[in-house]
Amino acid sequence: MTITVKTARYLILLLFALLFVMPFLWIWFSALKSTAEINQDPFGVPATLHWENLAEAWTTGRFGSYIGNSVLYAAFVVPLVTAFSCLAGYALGTRRLPGERLIFGAFLVGIMIPFQSIMIPQYYLVRDLGILGTYWGVIVPSVALGLAFGVFLMRAFFRGLPEEISNAARIDGASEWRVFTRIILPLARPGIITLVVLQFMFTWNMFLIPLLYGQDEGLRPISTGIMFFVGEYSVDRSMIAAGVTLASIPIIALYLLLQRHFIQGMTAGALK
Amino acid sequence: MTLTLTRPRSVARQVLPGGPPQGRTLGYLFLVPAGLLYAGFVLWPLAQSLYLSLTDWDGASPDRRFVGLANFRRLLGDDLFWRSLGHNLIWVVVGTALTMGVALLLAMLVWSRPRGFTALRTIYFMPQVLPAIIVGIVWSWIYNPAFGILNRALEAVGLESWTRGWLGDPSFALYAVLLASVWATVGLAFVIFTAALHNVDTDLIDAARVDGANGWQRFRHVVIPQLSNAITLVVVLLLVHGFQAFDHVWIMTKGGPDDATQLIATYTYQKAFMENEVGYGATLSLVLTAISLLVSIAVVRVRERA
Numbered sequence: 001m002t003i004t005v006k007t008a009r010y011l012i013l014l015l016f017a018l019l020f021v022m023p024f025l026w027i028w029f030s031a032l033k034s035t036a037e038i039n040q041d042p043f044g045v046p047a048t049l050h051w052e053n054l055a056e057a058w059t060t061g062r063f064g065s066y067i068g069n070s071v072l073y074a075a076f077v078v079p080l081v082t083a084f085s086c087l088a089g090y091a092l093g094t095r096r097l098p099g100e101r102l103i104f105g106a107f108l109v110g111i112m113i114p115f116q117s118i119m120i121p122q123y124y125l126v127r128d129l130g131i132l133g134t135y136w137g138v139i140v141p142s143v144a145l146g147l148a149f150g151v152f153l154m155r156a157f158f159r160g161l162p163e164e165i166s167n168a169a170r171i172d173g174a175s176e177w178r179v180f181t182r183i184i185l186p187l188a189r190p191g192i193i194t195l196v197v198l199q200f201m202f203t204w205n206m207f208l209i210p211l212l213y214g215q216d217e218g219l220r221p222i223s224t225g226i227m228f229f230v231g232e233y234s235v236d237r238s239m240i241a242a243g244v245t246l247a248s249i250p251i252i253a254l255y256l257l258l259q260r261h262f263i264q265g266m267t268a269g270a271l272k
Numbered sequence: 273m274t275l276t277l278t279r280p281r282s283v284a285r286q287v288l289p290g291g292p293p294q295g296r297t298l299g300y301l302f303l304v305p306a307g308l309l310y311a312g313f314v315l316w317p318l319a320q321s322l323y324l325s326l327t328d329w330d331g332a333s334p335d336r337r338f339v340g341l342a343n344f345r346r347l348l349g350d351d352l353f354w355r356s357l358g359h360n361l362i363w364v365v366v367g368t369a370l371t372m373g374v375a376l377l378l379a380m381l382v383w384s385r386p387r388g389f390t391a392l393r394t395i396y397f398m399p400q401v402l403p404a405i406i407v408g409i410v411w412s413w414i415y416n417p418a419f420g421i422l423n424r425a426l427e428a429v430g431l432e433s434w435t436r437g438w439l440g441d442p443s444f445a446l447y448a449v450l451l452a453s454v455w456a457t458v459g460l461a462f463v464i465f466t467a468a469l470h471n472v473d474t475d476l477i478d479a480a481r482v483d484g485a486n487g488w489q490r491f492r493h494v495v496i497p498q499l500s501n502a503i504t505l506v507v508v509l510l511l512v513h514g515f516q517a518f519d520h521v522w523i524m525t526k527g528g529p530d531d532a533t534q535l536i537a538t539y540t541y542q543k544a545f546m547e548n549e550v551g552y553g554a555t556l557s558l559v560l561t562a563i564s565l566l567v568s569i570a571v572v573r574v575r576e577r578a
Contacts, residue, residue: 009381013388016378017395020455023410024398026421030413042419088306095299103303110314112568114516116537117561120544120554121320122313124331144313147306176298205403207519212545223405227523230409237419240409248406255401259394262401263463 024248030241031057038237050238057242065218066225067246070204073221076139077203081146082195086188088147089154090180094163104155110148115208123212137213138221142206146199157191158184194265197258204251222247321561324554331550343555352531353556356539363450363535364514370454371510372503375461380491383469393466397459404456408523411452415439439525442532449533453520457513461506468502469495508571515563536560 030038031053033046058064091097092104122141123132131137165187166179174182185192210224220228226243233239255262325343329336347353378396382389399407414422415438423435438448472495480490496503518537521527527534527542534542536559544553 009386013378013381013392016374017392020395020399020459023414027410027413039419042421042424084306084309087302091299091302095296095302097296097299097303103307106315107310109318109565110310112512113318113561113564114518114537116516116518116540117557117564118314118317118321119541120550120557121317121324123545124550125313125317125320140309141313144309147310148314151306151310201401205401207404207523208541211522223403226405226409244406244409248402251401251403252398255398256394259397263393263397266400266460267463267467 024252027241028245028248031238031245033238033241035235035237035239038241053238053242054246057239057246061229061239061243063222063225063229063243063246066220066222067250069214069219069225070221070223072135073138073142073206073210074200074203076135077142077146078196078199080139080143081150081199082192084143084147085150085154085195086185086192088151089156090158090184092151093155093158094161094184104151107148107151110145111152115145119208119212126213132213133216133219135219138210138219141213142203142209145209146202150195150199153195154188154191157188161187194261197254197261198265200254201251201262318561321554321557324551325558327551329550331544331548336551339551343552346552347555347559352534352539353536353559355531356534356536357559359446359533360515360517360535362446363453363517364511366447367450367454367514368507368510370451371458371461372506374454374458375465375506378458378462379465379469380495382466393463396462399456400459402456404519405523407452407456408520411448411455411520412439412524415448440529442530445525445529445532449521449524452524453517456520457510460509464502464506465499468499472498504571504574508567511567512564515567516560536563 026042030042032049032051033044033053034050037044037046088107092100092107097103126132126137126141131140161184166183169179169183170176204221205223206221207223210219210221211227214220214224222243226240226247229243230240324336326338326340327336328339328342382392414420417423417435417437417440420438422438426432426434436444439445476498477490477494480494485493516537517535518541521533521535521538522541525533527538536556540553540556540560543549543556
């Protein structure tokens with residue numbers, strides 16, 4: 001390939017890289033500017049870096065408590081979805097149960113339909129159960145919604161495992177439970193990690209679920225928290241930028257650390 | 273040696289034709305937590321939306337009056353429903369074309385895995401992992417008439433007449449939100465295409481070159497056919513996402529201005545939760561359910577034939 005073609009290619013690639021990365025850099029940088037500076041010159045360099053914006057967003061903007069809620073939701077939803085999906089995925093993937101196709105088909109429906117297909121009756125169900133306005137009101141529907149994909153992913157994973165090892169253990173007298181916890185789960189670790197990473201991302205990013213079930217101030221995770229903050233203080237731009245920065249840094253850091261799992265997992269999810 | 277290796281397999285055949293009875297019980301037990309939660313919070317509501325669509329329930333009153341197919345008749349005559357569906361179609365067609373074009377271009381450019389490939393892939397995929405709220409805010413800022421970088425950039429190159437409040441202008445708002453959404457999803461399509469291109473048979477391309485095919489012909493007649501599976505997959509993904517689109521729109525415009533960005537999903541939410549027309553909202557949600565199931569089933573059919 002000639003030098004000019006190579007250069008042209010890199011120019012296009014870098015241009016797009018800029019297009020994907022610039023908006024973030026701009027907002028992150030804006031978080032260190034005063035609102036007046038943002039309004040005056042969006043590209044300008046601030047006179048001093050206002051690191052205190054981040055601290056102020058954490059306390060006065062209540063982003064600290066929103067992030068706390070996001071962490072709490074993830075801390076419940078991710079392990080529950082993972083555990084239940086492993087159990088059900090194992091049963092559907094390896095046990096050859098009568099009725100298995102029907103049950104798996106029912107889980108598949110959950111992958112095909114959007115949340116909007118069920119949100120209306122689900123909202124009134126959550127309300128009638130008396131958990132609307134509590135943490136459980138957000139957690140329980142999130143777990144239920146995560147299961148469709150989780151079961152699908154883990155079933156495919158367990159099916160791919162060789163049966164010989166667990167059968168050998170059975171012959172040596174291991175109980176079914178022991179086979180599952182000591183042999184199957186360790187073998188399924190790559191699949192479990194993918195599910196954990198993806199479910200964390202879904203939970204951290206969820207928007208419509210907390211919009212419906214977490215309307216109380218004290219229940220808002222970071223996503224709806226920022227939205228309400230923008231609604232109330234839309235002129236306080238440096239604070240919004242600081243909130244966006246605080247909300248995006250954890251997920252981006254995790255992505256950079258575990259990007260192989262993110263990319264593989266989401267492509268596997270796409271192949272569903 | 274052979275004996276010990278084959279023994280488990282033969283035993284397996286004896287012990288596990290359909291699973292041992294006690295293993296079966298355990299299997300069903302394993303299904304209980306996921307099954308109960310899923311049946312209660314997903315399948316049951318799904319069935320209930322059918323029922324709700326036959327009522328005129330407002331979400332509060334104790335009686336849910338049965339109105340037969342009245343909601344469906346109303347749907348057929350509801351201009352805003354048809355407009356929303358039209359917006360969804362624009363969203364699907366324009367969004368798919370744009371995403372495919374950009375993703376394919378980028379994937380072709382990194383086909384030979386040039387230096388910096390991993391870094392570029394990391395960057396292109398990054399918007400994909402972000403919450404919709406952040407994508408929405410970032411792009412609302414870009415489009416902001418007062419300090420947004422889009423208008424500033426247009427001014428800088430002498431196109432002042434093009435500047436406008438992008439999200440406030442009914443003839444541009446839909447495309448403005450769509451562009452933000454494309455920006456956020458292009459990375460996934462790119463990754464799928466990159467993986468598929470990795471498996472393309474390069475001998476065929478060399479052969480085509482020897483036969484005198486130019487770059488475009490090689491791309492069109494040699495590369496594209498080998499990518500057909502990946503292309504189908506991406507189209508389907510974008511189709512499903514396109515009909516279900518909600519987050520970015522709700523965050524950036526809430527369906528406005530003047531319903532210019534109203535989609536089926538936002539219209540459903542608005543009817544059910546802001547105007548308390550639960551029965552009609554459920555009817556609208558059934559349209560989404562039907563489209564999603566139809567698209568998914570069509571895909572399975574196409575795949576099976578391939």
